[in-house]
Amino acid sequence: MTNDATNDVTRSREVKKPLAGAWLQRLAVLVPYLWLTAFFLLPFAIVFKLSLSETAIAQPPYVPVFDLSAGLEGLKAFFAALSFRSYGVIASDWLYAASYLRSLEVATFATALLLLIGFPIAYGMARAPRGLQPFLFMAIVLPFWTAFLIRIYAWINILQRDGLLNQALLALGIVDTPPAWLATNSAVYIGLVYSYLPFMVLPIYATLEKMDERLLEAAADLGCPPWKAFWLVTLPVSLKGVIAGALLCFIPMVGEFVIPDLLGGSENVMIGQTLWTEFFGDRDWPVASAIAVVLLCLLVVPMMIYQHMQSRAIERGR
Amino acid sequence: MRKGPSWFNVTSLALGLAFLYLPIAILVLYSFNASRLVTVWGGWSTRWYVELWHDEAMLESALVTLRIGLLSAAAATVLGTLAALALVRFGRFRGRLLFGGMIYAPLVMPEVITGLSLLLLFVAIDIDRGFWTITIAHTTLTMCFVAVIVQARLADFDRSLEEAAMDLGCPPIKTFFSITLPLIAPAIAAGFVLAFTLSLDDLILASFTTGPGATTLPIRIYSEIRLGVKPEINAVCTILIAVVAIGLVTASLTAKLSGGRGRSAPIGAQL
Numbered sequence: 001m002t003n004d005a006t007n008d009v010t011r012s013r014e015v016k017k018p019l020a021g022a023w024l025q026r027l028a029v030l031v032p033y034l035w036l037t038a039f040f041l042l043p044f045a046i047v048f049k050l051s052l053s054e055t056a057i058a059q060p061p062y063v064p065v066f067d068l069s070a071g072l073e074g075l076k077a078f079f080a081a082l083s084f085r086s087y088g089v090i091a092s093d094w095l096y097a098a099s100y101l102r103s104l105e106v107a108t109f110a111t112a113l114l115l116l117i118g119f120p121i122a123y124g125m126a127r128a129p130r131g132l133q134p135f136l137f138m139a140i141v142l143p144f145w146t147a148f149l150i151r152i153y154a155w156i157n158i159l160q161r162d163g164l165l166n167q168a169l170l171a172l173g174i175v176d177t178p179p180a181w182l183a184t185n186s187a188v189y190i191g192l193v194y195s196y197l198p199f200m201v202l203p204i205y206a207t208l209e210k211m212d213e214r215l216l217e218a219a220a221d222l223g224c225p226p227w228k229a230f231w232l233v234t235l236p237v238s239l240k241g242v243i244a245g246a247l248l249c250f251i252p253m254v255g256e257f258v259i260p261d262l263l264g265g266s267e268n269v270m271i272g273q274t275l276w277t278e279f280f281g282d283r284d285w286p287v288a289s290a291i292a293v294v295l296l297c298l299l300v301v302p303m304m305i306y307q308h309m310q311s312r313a314i315e316r317g318r
Numbered sequence: 319m320r321k322g323p324s325w326f327n328v329t330s331l332a333l334g335l336a337f338l339y340l341p342i343a344i345l346v347l348y349s350f351n352a353s354r355l356v357t358v359w360g361g362w363s364t365r366w367y368v369e370l371w372h373d374e375a376m377l378e379s380a381l382v383t384l385r386i387g388l389l390s391a392a393a394a395t396v397l398g399t400l401a402a403l404a405l406v407r408f409g410r411f412r413g414r415l416l417f418g419g420m421i422y423a424p425l426v427m428p429e430v431i432t433g434l435s436l437l438l439l440f441v442a443i444d445i446d447r448g449f450w451t452i453t454i455a456h457t458t459l460t461m462c463f464v465a466v467i468v469q470a471r472l473a474d475f476d477r478s479l480e481e482a483a484m485d486l487g488c489p490p491i492k493t494f495f496s497i498t499l500p501l502i503a504p505a506i507a508a509g510f511v512l513a514f515t516l517s518l519d520d521l522i523l524a525s526f527t528t529g530p531g532a533t534t535l536p537i538r539i540y541s542e543i544r545l546g547v548k549p550e551i552n553a554v555c556t557i558l559i560a561v562v563a564i565g566l567v568t569a570s571l572t573a574k575l576s577g578g579r580g581r582s583a584p585i586g587a588q589l
């Protein structure tokens with residue numbers, strides 16, 4: 001597949017020329033492919049299998065471990081030992097369903113909040129002078145790259161009972177007795193909005209920045225009031241960014257652990273916390289795996305939409 | 319003709335940036351607080367940094383975290399760059415759809431799921447958990463970020479340069495190293511920095527895949543802050559923020575200087 005000098009030039013321009021020899025190319029695909037198969041795909045198969053296992057008091061705390069050397073008999077024994085106990089546990093205890101519902105509710109509400117807050121910021125960025133935009137961009141990206149855990153911790157500083165927020169509220173005379181912020185729903189929402197804001201702003205900004213301003217001028221010339229032009233022109237143009245941003249926030253927020261754990265209360269736990277407790281606290285690995293499998297099933301549709309949008313973006317880029 | 323930003327645009331931007339930066343600024347400020355009471359300002363002092371310097375356990379964690387970060391970022395950069403080349407350049411190969419899926423899924427996958435599944439893999443193949451398992455876990459997650467960043471750069475650069483080189487008889491491999499690689503180098507560098515900072519910061523994957531003797535900084539910080547705010551932790555966090563911020567600004571400046579063209583997408587634009 002090397003470049004043939006005798007090829008006529010026009011044809012060779014049309015054909016996507018390989019960068020390297022065929023075997024090198026294959027190697028370049030194979031290495032990351034195998035890595036991800038081994039450390040991303042295969043582990044899911046194990047989670048799935050483990051979710052169908054019985055808990056045991058042992059190390060590791062579950063049976064059966066699949067024994068390849070036993071051949072067909074081993075396979076039969078393997079299937080015989082499969083158990084739906086973990087899924088039974090999840091289905092029978094209201095705690096788990098409540099936890100899933102709560103996670104979906106929190107993620108949905110937080111995504112809506114992020115949209116309301118993130119869209120004006122992205123819009124402001126896109127309307128800022130061209131020369132300023134790279135700096136604004138950097139300013140939005142920077143906190144997203146600086147330690148997630150630290151940013152949550154920063155809010156504990158502010159939200160604790162004698163923290164700065166309450167000091168400010170008391171000083172301004174807005175409240176008489178300091179309200180509790182930590183371990184409340186508001187704290188969880190503040191944490192979520194704060195952590196995920198760049199994920200919402202950046203995709204929306206990317207679409208708004210490319211928008212042709214003349215569309216708005218044309219609308220204005222034709223007598224369209226600004227709010228209507230926003231509704232009929234700006235919003236549809238930015239829709240792709242809005243969807244991408246919403247998915248980028250919603251999917252990981254459903255499984256969020258750190259934010260509800262550090263800022264939220266002990267009632268109303270989210271599913272990420274339930275999984276964590278089941279795994280590290282109760283050491284019930286099969287149930288933890290089953291929780292992960294069900295969570296994955298809940299998220300598979302939004303993830304596929306996100307995937308689809310991303311691959312289409314690459315196709316367009318080529 | 320562009321209309322300038324309205325007062326609404328300016329206000330929302332200013333409020334947004336204040337919201338993003340104020341908590342971090344407060345954290346940094348209070349790390350220089352002389353008082354042990356974290357909510358009372360007792361004057362300027364660097365005592366918490368001095369105490370930190372004598373905290374053996376914390377220093378050891380920092381060292382482990384740094385080693386894991388550098389190693390996993392290096393591995394992730396190589397793997398991610400190869401993956402980006404595969405996605406953008408190698409056309410349709412068998413299993414491309416699955417490959418793309420495996421690149422994008424980790425970006426949004428809740429980390430508790432990824433962490434749990436990796437741990438179960440490590441238990442199933444029965445290897446000692448600790449430094450290496452955390453490194454593998456971080457490499458797996460961060461290579462996908464590198465792939466996305468490099469892929470965006472590959473997708474929008476001018477291929478006629480490569481074609482010219484090859485038409486002039488430059489062998490493909492040499493073309494790759496003397497034309498393609500220098501052109502995508504800023505994106506690769508940005509990918510490395512992002513991979514490093516993600517690894518520095520990760521709590522969940524590290525908690526699942528850690529073993530005896532490998533307590534990373536986030537794991538230590540997390541166990542401390544569950545008990546409440548401490549001035550020493552403010553100091554650790556400030557140092558971490560400084561390290562990451564310096565790395566990021568350097569990376570984006572190099573990307574800007576060597577990027578040349580005006581519309582080279584800023585780092586992270588692709589996420």
